Amino acid sequence: MSTPHPGPEPLHLADTPGYPLARTxxxxxxxxxxxxxxxIRLGALQVRAExxxxxxxxxxxTYRIPALVLTGRYALDARPDEIRDLDTAGNLRPLSEEARQPTLPAGSRIEAPHEPPDPETLKKWRDRADAHRTKLMQTDNGRKLLIEYGANNESYYGIFDGSSSVSGNLRKTWRKDGVTRRASEHTYGTTDPTMSDGPxxxxxxxxDPERPDVTYNGHAFGQQLAVGxxxxxxxxxxxxxxxxxADRYVAAAGAATSFSKAVTESTGNKSDATNPMTQQDIYTTVDRHSGVVPTTSAEEVARYAGLASGTYAVAAEDEPEDWLPLTDDQRSLIQEFGRNVYHDEAREQPQAIDTLHWGDCSARLDDVRVTLDPDRADATVTLPALTLDIDDTSWQGPVGEVARERLRTMRFVQELLRDAVAETVRHAALTGIAGYAPPRDGRS
Structure with missing residues (x-):
């Protein structure tokens, strides 16, 4: 009698914070x-390959996993709108008796400590930037450029230096994977106002030598979107x-967007198209510019917040023609930024004091694709949309109606869960966990 082949072991996900659904x-x-x-918070989460x-x-x-089945428990929690000065956290009912540890090590979920460039590098970058400003100030258009886009420097500094979850995620985005640092070093090495007139x-x-899928333009326009x-x-x-x-921040976001429009109109460069230019080409473009700067309305700026918060429903083809076109990848970046802010704000909000409902939740993800990147020892997991099935049979009254409606219309919870599944499967694929690792000769 043959021994049955054991199924893949389940992968355990970390519990979520309490994701806010509604107030009052x-x-x-x-x-x-x-x-x-x-x-709503989710726990005892595990995903198993079928x-x-x-x-x-x-x-x-690329290889495929026929299906992933996600199971877990949920708790629908509440707290007073006005937070009380009482320690009532003990009233929370646990999601599960099992204390599960996530399959993905906690250390790999935490952002690596940020090590800023050394003082010598920072000084040479600042000196080079100052030299460019000095040269720009020698021409009429150069002076106009510096004045036009320097008017919002206080707001740019404020959003980078702030203590909110929005500012924190902007800083994470700016230094993610070290791309900005490498792009900055490349810019330093290819520009110098004292450079000779030769080639x-x-x-x-x-x-990017470490991420060849990232181009100079793609990264630059993406960072502008993050700031906006x-x-x-x-x-x-x-x-x-x-x-x-708030008005100053909207104006600063509009100025950043207008600059992107001006770059595209003047040079043909955009996030997904590159017109290679030398330093002299750039200076010549500034000198020959008409001085007419594209405008950006408050409604166009509001598109960023709407995409990030999941409330924007206008199709790209229905947007005004003078708006900055956003690619699907750019829209995804904005939405990811919004999800990350939402997750961090959920972790920081006051703790709920009552659990109104609890039960099971599950989802099925078919035809999962894993693409390996041997050069970077990395992998990308492509998942279909995740639809979380929640046992809400006991939900009644206004709480039940509001919670169902919010979970139906708000994708943040399910998209964050989908991101967590993808990252956990990626880790399992790279560490060779059976059932998730690449097949050998067509077999797992």
Whole structure:
């Protein structure tokens, strides 16, 4: 009698924080406050592969996992809208009796400590930037450029230096994978105002040596989007308490967007298209510019915040023609930024004090693709959209109605969970866990 082949071991995911769903919801009589804030948290999460990994015809570095099944527990929590000075955290009902550790080591989930460039490198970059400013100030258009885009420097500094989750995620985005540092070093090496008039290197004809899929233009335009998105989100967050600062942030986001439009109109460069230019080409373009700067409306800036928060529903083809076109990848970057902010804000919010409902949750993800990158010893996991099935049979009254509606229309919870599944499977593939690792000779 043959021994049955054991199925893949489940991969365990970390518990989520309480993701906020709604405020000022009428509470049931079982709690002692009339209205409260709802949140949902997920725990005891595990994902299991169904079927063995299979090769994909014609794709040497990609294989497929027939399906992944995600299971777990949820808790629908509440807290008063006005936070009390009471230690009532003990009222929380645990999601599960099992204390599971995530398969993905906690250390790999934490951002690596940021090590800024050494003082000598920072000094040479600043000196080079100052030299470019000095040269630009010698021409009329150069002076106009510096004045036009220097008007919002205080806002740019503020959003980078802030303590909010928006600012924190902007800093993470800026230094992610070290791309900005390498691009900065490349820019330093290909530009110098004292350079001779002979042949010059192309400044923007560059691909990141550690991430060849990242181009100079793609990264530069992507970082501009990150700044614009952060400013727009923060403006929304602070408008009630500091409307003047919010207006300045909207203006700064608009100026950054207008600069991107001007670059594209003047040079043909955009995130997904490169017109290689030398330093002298760039100076010549500035000198010959008409001085007319494209405008960016507050409504266009609001698109950033809407995409990031999941409330923007206008199709790209229906947007005004004078708006900066956004590629699908750029929209995805903005949405990812918004999800990360939402996740961090969920971790920072006051803890819920009551669990109104709890139960099972699950999802099925079919035809999962894993693409290996041998050069970087990395992998990319491509998942279909995740639809979380929640046992909500006991949900009643306003709490049930609001929670169902928010979970139906708000994709953040399911997209963050999908990101966590992808990262956990990626780790399993790279560490050779059976059932998730590449197949050998067509078999797992």
């Amino acid at each position: 919801v009428a509470m049931p009589e079982t709690v002692d406050y009339p209205t409260g804030a709802l949140s 079927g063995r990994p299979e090769t994909v015809a014609g794709e040497d570095t 010059q290197p192309k400044v923007n004809d560059w691909k 998105t952060a400013l727009a989100l923060e403006a929304d967050n602070i408008r009630a308490t500091d409307p003047d600062k």
